[in-house]
Amino acid sequence: MNFVHNDLKLENILVGRDDPNQIYLIDFGLARRWKDPITNRHISKVPMNTFYGNFTFSTKNQCRGCSTSRGDDIKSAIYILIYLLNNQMLPWLNPATGLGPEQDVEQWLYNRSRRTFKREITQMTPIELK
Numbered sequence: 001m002n003f004v005h006n007d008l009k010l011e012n013i014l015v016g017r018d019d020p021n022q023i024y025l026i027d028f029g030l031a032r033r034w035k036d037p038i039t040n041r042h043i044s045k046v047p048m049n050t051f052y053g054n055f056t057f058s059t060k061n062q063c064r065g066c067s068t069s070r071g072d073d074i075k076s077a078i079y080i081l082i083y084l085l086n087n088q089m090l091p092w093l094n095p096a097t098g099l100g101p102e103q104d105v106e107q108w109l110y111n112r113s114r115r116t117f118k119r120e121i122t123q124m125t126p127i128e129l130k
Helices: 070-085 105-114 118-124
Strands: 013-015 023-025
Touching: 070 118
Parallel strands: none
Antiparallel strands: 013 023
16 A cells, blocks of 8 residues: 555544454545655655644654654554553643643644653553553
8 A cells, every 4th residue: 555644543443333353544634655656665754844643643753743654653553552541641641741732732742752751651551562
């Protein structure tokens, strides 16, 4: 398929009605190619100076306004699982981190892109995902 979804969130993930083991992704409005169709090479990471995606499950690349790759979609999917397994909480959604909703969007993106949450994410991750 050679595309990165760029907008993984609960609203864009559907479970099959007839087969609940079947998962569907919808809304490819922000999808971008990760592979050049002519050269068949990975597209370089470049600053795009714009945010696209959603705040809750965005990766650092998205918060920094950089182009994304398959790894960003994988990280977003892991953030969704951690979010669901932790009472709909992620470290950057906690006002105690200084990333609360009272900030404007640019300040939130700046702060989110500069902080690492490795310790917090690791502590929130169940052993089955580690």
